Amino acid sequence: MRFRKWGIALSNNFAKKVRIFDTTLRDGEQTPGVALTPEQKLKIAKKLDELGVNAIEAGFAAATKGEFEAVKMIAKENLRAEIFSFARGTKEDIDAVIESGASSVFLVIPSSETHIKYKLKKTQDQILELAEECIQYAKDHGLKVEFGAEDATRSETSFLKELIARSVDAGADIVAPCDTVGILTPESAYAFFSDLIKDFPNIAFSVHCHDDFGMAVANSIAALRAGAQEVHVTINGIGERAGNAALEEVAVALKLLYGVDTSINLDKLYEASLLVSRLTGVLVQPNKAIVGENAFTHESGIHAHAVLNNPLTYEPIPPELVGRTRRLVVGKHAGSKGIKAVLNEMGIYPDEEQLKKIFSRVKMLGDKGKKVTDTDLEAIAETVMNMPRHRPFKLKELTVVTGNRVTPTASVKLDVKGETVVGAATGVGPVDAAINAVRNAVQMVEPIRLDEYHVKSISGGTDAIVEVMVRLSKVDRTTTALGIHEDIVMASVEAMLSGINYLLTRFGKENFSYEHA
């Protein structure tokens, strides 16, 4: 491994095979505002199985009818991964797991004074008995039991150890002393797990970290280094409050920084991230490791140039390893060599003098606080180089009708090299209808996919300027384009057409023409 040269200060006691326990569908779904249907959960479970996780916590069977249904559907699917349901320390919760058909239960009972006193209003002795009873009951009914000690990292050490001993005597197969509020550090995680493993050398431990201080990934890995055999993770690190340890970060760091293999197919990480983000509605920030939009994007001039010479200069992770591709973008920090590379990719070859002019206009736009998209760069190059403007699609007419008693409907008339193309469509609102109408008109020429649609937050009045960004693709080519207008419908249509014109002229059929239908 090329990144391990600085050695490791503490010894590494990684398990031979680190198990990945995914809780996207349980702890992840407890993200405020997230609610998945059983069908959506099944879709994510299948993706997790493809990804290669060892265990899937499918939900909390006793919580609602839908949750029960989801666990049942996923358990029936015969996935490779082991299927867990969450349960608290009650017979009803465990019964729901048994009925759901899940093979395994993640049974959670608090171990800290705060939780025992303020949440359960019980004594420590009652907790010991409760854990014992629940585990025995679950085992008697054929369940595999992972016992979770909630808030373990804030518990009295002697009581926690007693609870662990009793739970294993009662039949628990694996024990997760949870860092429920995310207060471990890498050092304390290592010390905590080392201490437990020393006292219980024959027990398999699992680590469950939350990200309240931004250290869930480092803490999880520290516990694995101490010898924990399993790690709880979620896709995109979603979960309550600041979320859980992110599956993608843990798996990639283990592989590249520690040389520890897991069963995860890393090249499927990005598609899993996109699916979870889409179905849960929880956005991934652009500067998120591995799966963020910018994780493999290079703008800054010096960097883009160096990456073109040798990707290793600024890429610790080969993008294809995690199912991604490198992206170069221009911007005010771009150097002239980076701009030249992007232009060349568009099939535009400026000479030195022209490149200088293009370069200085890009900088000027940046200083004004403007983003420079691919289409902006193209327009600048066309002007500087006096190139014919390739705008095959021009908007002639757009009409949209919408309201609460009318299906939002749009018609669009485009001029395509002198020919008129017409499209019409409905949508959930005027923007959706207008964009659908444009796509309807354009697809007669060539199919374009709208991959992403972003509107920057609008502030001020209802007549404020709206900034719409779209990402479009056509087979393997992608572009982003911007539309700016005080009318969100017009801004969206402008962005769409500008991107379509770019894709079709730069990467389209040499001389496409519109055939009357």
Added chain:
Amino acid sequence: MRFRKWGIALSNNFAKKVRIFDTTLRDGEQTPGVALTPEQKLKIAKKLDELGVNAIEAGFAAATKGEFEAVKMIAKENLRAEIFSFARGTKEDIDAVIESGASSVFLVIPSSETHIKYKLKKTQDQILELAEECIQYAKDHGLKVEFGAEDATRSETSFLKELIARSVDAGADIVAPCDTVGILTPESAYAFFSDLIKDFPNIAFSVHCHDDFGMAVANSIAALRAGAQEVHVTINGIGERAGNAALEEVAVALKLLYGVDTSINLDKLYEASLLVSRLTGVLVQPNKAIVGENAFTHESGIHAHAVLNNPLTYEPIPPELVGRTRRLVVGKHAGSKGIKAVLNEMGIYPDEEQLKKIFSRVKMLGDKGKKVTDTDLEAIAETVMNMPRHRPFKLKELTVVTGNRVTPTASVKLDVKGETVVGAATGVGPVDAAINAVRNAVQMVEPIRLDEYHVKSISGGTDAIVEVMVRLSKVDRTTTALGIHEDIVMASVEAMLSGINYLLTRFGKENFSYEHA
């Protein structure tokens, strides 16, 4: 400190005073797609100064005219923080810093073979000379010099140490061996810095980490534990690729987990985060530690209930410490006690039987994949409790026509206590027209002012859910209301009507009536 009970496996050599070096305006602004104007940079710099950072890297003076202007404006502002500009190892870059009036330069020269060979195409000896010359030149012109060894963590140890020795001999005041591509781990960061500090006990070191593997915060803290005296951070962790170590996470973890004070006023963290997110356009994901929307939100039933009993159960960080407030939301995981608390806050007091019914309806909505907002909960409670619905204004009909060749026009028909009120208006787009039509209809009853209109950024597709917030006022009364719909026009009208209904029923004429015009 209540979280330190597990002790620390390695010794802590924290500096007496850890310095916070903020690079939001330089490395942060190198985020692809971000471009700030000098005025915006100044605004952020002032906020950083209020926040209490020790140093502000204001930009890269030699990069563009705007960058130069920004550094100059910020340097002139007489902030408490020390003002840095970035420079590469060229006379031109350093001259720009001198001219800008910044007191200090962050001078970066590569130290790794990959960077020296593929980026600069130089030999190691040339690098040593270059560093020496540049540092001397900067010092001769009165600059304080922080010397950054780029890609230091992938450099040959012996060469790196030689470079550091030469840089200090030449006058460098502090040295930052940068983890340019984020490949440190907490253990290797600790070992790396311990080794350097052992060899150079009299040199002040700074740590600069990137988040490619999700460990920038843990790595930064590990370096500080080893004795580094300064840490490079950005607000919200923005920066190239996966970004830099997040200021808010480093500062709060140092304080609460390690008992190390910094000069940061923690209660200003949230407003700084909001400002940077708004001006850069880089979203913060909801599950982001400290500043994410959900970091202090509790939905899940058991949790919300416990938090009501004792916030410590699920809150490692008191929200007010970092300028935030606790938020309880309902959802499919919500317990009945959490729902009751939210309803009581609205002034609604259901009995046990009613609460049970409300509870089961909330669960049903959740199983269907629906978010449950406060207004949804209010509506459910009103139905179950058979409360009179205070909705004097009801939308009967809304029609909007828009397009590129038609003036956006809307008509609206409202039911006001059985009477029909009609309004019509034009606008710059369909939203503006619809809102104007509503105001036109309503003002016949009572004049309502629209003070603010805000749309949360929309991500996903053109059919994504849109969240509109309006602030309305009527003489001296103000309210905010939310509209959520997949159609931005409908979301806007809903928000508007819900706010109007609230203002008119709570603060309106006791029994207002509509007079025919």
